[in-house]
Amino acid sequence: MAPAFGGRFQVGHCVEAASCCRLGGALYDAIEPIRRQVTLASSDGVRNNRESRASPLVGSSLDAMDSGGSMWMPHALIVAVLTLATLSQSPRSDRGRPLTAQDRSDLELLSARYSWALGTCNAQTWPDLFLPDGYFTSGSRGKVQGRQKLTEMIRSYNCVYSADGIAPPHAPGVVVPYKLEIEPSADGATGKAYYNGGRYEDAYVRTADGWRFKSRTVVTNRELAAHLTAADFDEIQRLAAANGGPFVDVYETIPGGSRFQSTGVVITPAPDGATGKAYLKDGGHYEDTYVKTSEGWRIKSRVHVNAAASRPGSSPAPSAQPAQSERSR
Incomplete structure (x- = not known):
């Protein structure tokens, strides 16, 4: 079963996991490859930050941390999540509601x-x-x-x-x-x-x-x-x-x-x-x-x-x- 987003990644200051990104199935399959790339990039960014506090990259979208220690989602991932969430929740426009x-x-x-x-x-x-x-x-x-x-x-x-x-x-x-x-x-x-x-x-x-x-x-x-x-x-x-x-x-x-x-x-x-x-x-x-x-x-x-x-x-x-x-x- 696909895990629920929301506990690990946060959109803005979303607190309630249910209202953040509890998305599974096909949506998880679409997001997961992006998340892995972001995780690797973020890890590299954090490591580089520790090695050089004076680096001009400190504070960039890949290695910025919020006050609670959780990682902010980069813009591309936010857009992907919101777009796919909208598509996954939209009713099929070509069929309409079932006939009784x-x-x-x-x-x-x-x-x-x-x-x-x-x-x-x-x-x-x-x-x-x-x-x-x-x-x-x-x-x-x-x-x-x-x-x-x-x-x-x-x-x-x-x-x-x-x-x-x-x-x-x-x-x-x-x-x-x-x-x-x-x-x-x-x-x-x-x-x-x-x-x-x-x-x-x-x-x-x-x-x-x-x-x-x-x-x-x-x-x-x-x-x-x-x-x-x-x-x-x-x-x-x-x-x-x-x-x-x-x-x-x-x-x-x-x-x-x-x-x-x-x-x-x-x-x-x-x-x-x-x-x-x-x-x-x-x-x-x-x-x-x-x-x-x-x-x-x-x-x-x-x-x-x-x-x-x-x-x-x-x-x-x-x-x-x-x-x-x-x-x-």
Whole structure:
């Protein structure tokens, strides 16, 4: 067992050993080689001092003695002790505190409430499940952040079913994950919720009102096959916005008005990375290709399509009828 520091070496005028440097294990292993060198150097210094009281080295940090006869720790050793002590006592910043059984139960309930609110187009409950600045992300929707945009997104769905239960064309798909993997994190928790069409990649934060989504990202099976993750979507969004943004939201015309379609960059997997489309204030848009390098995502090519060519009928416009695999987003 590693000995306790404090009785032999003192930091300043520390008296209580428990409050000085009772450090063991890995910390002792790190300090001990330094202590041995200091001991040898100090012994030589004391011996030289005895041999020559007139030496100008008398009183140096290596051979100075306090009034009680104990040796002061040299500056380098003090710094090493204090630094390692701080590191040894600091909690792991990447993991956060362990999750309790109640935490896990609450997070499972949060996921279930999400599925119910989405499936019923509940414009009050669904946004409430996110932090005020929380966001939902998918390839086809972009990064939908904040309560106003989240409310617009949930209202873009049509939950008016026919009398015989037939879903309208723009109804949301009801997704109930069959497996939820949760891990503690520095901010709260992270999770992966698996369903038949892919998975959700989540970040959760505990609030005064319970657990909430900091973010929820849909990653479809096709996107998973292309090795895309929530982190990739976020990086591509930031990359594109930093080079040509800000971008405008896209709304599609429907009988009686319009509805929210997407925001930021719409991302699609490609053989060599991903492609993206983002609309500009002047009515034009960018068509990008992205590649992932050792230093992160980069824009491989960008084509600017002017407003005239961006008009529906001249070029592909946001689809009014998402494919079945996208309707759960």
